[in-house]
Amino acid sequence: SYVLTQPPSVSVAPGQTARISCGENNIGSKSVHWYQQKPGQAPVLVVYDDSDRPSGIPERFSGSNSGNTATLTISRVEGGDEADYYCQVWDSDSDHQVFGGGTKLTVL
Amino acid sequence: QVQLQESGPGLVKASETLSLTCNVSGGYMINYYWSWIRQPAGKGLQWIGRIYNSGSTNFNPSLKSRVTMSVDTSKNQFSLKLSSVTAADTAVYYCAREGRDYHYYYMDVWGKGTTVTVSS
Numbered sequence: 001s002y003v004l005t006q007p008p009s010v011s012v013a014p015g016q017t018a019r020i021s022c023g024e025n026n027i028g029s030k031s032v033h034w035y036q037q038k039p040g041q042a043p044v045l046v047v048y049d050d051s052d053r054p055s056g057i058p059e060r061f062s063g064s065n066s067g068n069t070a071t072l073t074i075s076r077v078e079g080g081d082e083a084d085y086y087c088q089v090w091d092s093d094s095d096h097q098v099f100g101g102g103t104k105l106t107v108l
Numbered sequence: 109q110v111q112l113q114e115s116g117p118g119l120v121k122a123s124e125t126l127s128l129t130c131n132v133s134g135g136y137m138i139n140y141y142w143s144w145i146r147q148p149a150g151k152g153l154q155w156i157g158r159i160y161n162s163g164s165t166n167f168n169p170s171l172k173s174r175v176t177m178s179v180d181t182s183k184n185q186f187s188l189k190l191s192s193v194t195a196a197d198t199a200v201y202y203c204a205r206e207g208r209d210y211h212y213y214y215m216d217v218w219g220k221g222t223t224v225t226v227s228s
Binding site: 033037041094098100101102 | 143152153154155157158166167168169202209210211212213214215216218219220221
């Protein structure tokens with residue numbers, strides 16, 4: 001069964017680049033999806049299929065996936081990006097969706 | 109665009125069955141999976157399960173023995189039942205649509221969530 005490991009927290013200054021990792025053995029063979037959740041709100045899909053963006057998501061949000069780590073990159077970070085971020089994959093061994101534990105992004 | 113809205117009791121007694129419904133508006137239910145996800149206060153997301161418009165289901169192995177899902181495409185809604193609830197089932201429950209471009213599904217539309225508290 002997949003266990004997706006994310007750092008509990010990441011901090012970055014405004015205008016800098018934030019990188020949030022999602023680790024699991026051979027995750028590069030999976031499609032990884034990322035969600036942003038602001039306090040009191042439902043999650044929002046920000047990256048799907050490793051690196052594609054839904055319409056309406058800024059180009060500052062990008063994703064990559066290789067080997068044992070998938071990464072969500074947020075360029076030119078703004079205060080409005082402060083949120084919890086979750087990665088997600090499909091566990092084909094037991095046919096269910098799996099979320100990472102989540103990463104709290106703090107904008108200093 | 110497609111919108112989802114959860115409804116159901118906000119308070120359920122321990123050992124009873126939690127029942128929620130998600131109403132789908134602004135779109136069709138065919139060719140998508142329809143999911144339930146929950147989030148205890150201050151914790152992460154847990155996927156409960158999903159149902160296809162045909163009625164085919166997948167469940168989280170840790171909850172499978174207690175979960176039932178149904179879909180009614182004529183009413184544009186789908187439902188969740190979770191039996192034998194305990195305090196550990198207290199959470200915000202979200203419904204979501206699972207769509208895909210290629211092979212794997214992701215949750216591209218979410219409801220606002222509904223809080224369910226299990227009381228003793």
